[in-house]
Amino acid sequence: MRDLFDRIIENKGPLGKWASHAEGYFVFPKLEGQIANRMEFNGKKVITWSINDYLGLANHPEVRKVDAEAASDYGSAYPMGARMMSGHTSMHEQLQDELAAFVKKEAAYLLNFGYQGILSTIDALVTKDDIIVYDVDSHACIIDGVRLHMGKRFTYKHNDIESLEKNLERATNMAEQTGGGILVISEGVFGMRGEQGRLKEIVELKKKFKFRLLVDDAHGFGTLGETGAGAGEEQGVQNDIDVYFATFAKSMASTGAFIAADQEIIDYLKYNLRSQMFAKSLQMQLVKGALKRLDMLRTMPELKNKLWENVNALQNGLKERGFDIGTTQSCVTPVYLKGSIPEAMALVKDLRENHGIFCSIVVYPVIPKGLILLRMIPTASHTLQDVEETLEAFSAIRSRLENGTYKRMSAAIAAAMGE
DSSP: OOOTTHHHHHOOHHHHTTHHHHBTTTBSOOEESSSSSEEEETTEEEEEOOOOOTTSOTTOHHHHHHHHHHHHHHTTTOSOSOTTTTOOOHHHHHHHHHHHHHTTOSEEEEESOHHHHHHHHHHHHOOTTOEEEEETTOOHHHHHHHHTOOSOEEEEOTTOHHHHHHHHHHHHHHHHHHTOOEEEEEESBOTTTOOBOOHHHHHHGGGTSOOEEEEEOTTTTTTSSSSSOOHHHHHTOGGGOSEEEEESSSTTOSSOEEEEEOHHHHHHHHTTOHHHHTSOOOOHHHHHHHHHHHHHHHHOHHHHHHHHHHHHHHHHHHHHTTOBOTTOOSSOEEEEEEOOHHHHHHHHHHHHHHHOEEOEEEOTTTSOTTEEEEEEOOOTTOOHHHHHHHHHHHHHHHHHHHTTHHHHHTHHHHHHTTO
């Protein structure tokens, strides 16, 4: 019999095997200073393109004032206990009501964290007789939620409506046997590629199939749609989303999340969401801060306008210079390059140390081998000068990648890792 830890010691996993070369720099990096378009990394000022502070609220003076006052008034503990037992307040209800109105739903319910919240929502919505059909490129939180499901589940090819239809046919046949229902799950915006989920086409399939639609709109909330209500509003199908989910960790620059749906569905979920029933309530400091942030989303359209000015400048500039940014339809800006993991490490070090540009690096197994994804998140805090400096830097690193400079620089690492 093996010791449980033998496997862990022998196999660190596809990312863990790079820890000795990557940790503290490429993974688990330390960005320091106030959240802004320029922060400090490794002792140097860098333009930061990896902070999900879309509307620039994280360090906004009005937000910081409310956060500080809430911390002074309530501390970071109140209310203690789970909401069902002792952690419920009228301010929680107020935030829920305002969130529901903002995303055009009857009711909403607060969640402590996005990852935990969507996972628990999926678990509560289905039984073993139900079938889940979800996009194969769904975020890890959705995948983990689906893994809790004791019934059947099918994936459909990313944003492929024909594939979805085929899987809905399979799911329908199975549901007729089990007596269950069907839950379709898509993201409003897919966080790596930046593509919007094809919500309009998915909704159209309701004319042919009987299913309910859950949308994780973490990246769409606050950034898409006329009022900022998200991808559903952008595509004109917000009313057809049965359960809408969004997190405070992006546009709201905070901690927490919420689900919104018809009142009857929310009434059911709040009594059956295990992650909320058995966890401490979202503390008042965060609730008051979220109310302020939501008010700014509603009343300050200039924040979203500035965000999109920067998004368009960055994405158009990259395309004009011949970079492959995929098919993004959102603020998320991926740049695809060809190269190995060691080359990616050399490239990113050059970008950070010599050009003062900090963006996230994504490699295998998140994306296919041989590809490097540099993922950038423009925000309202960035400037057009930030964009121009970044475009110049990207042109320079592409030349070095293509002429083999990074391959030569990374040869020792590649040999050590058996690449």
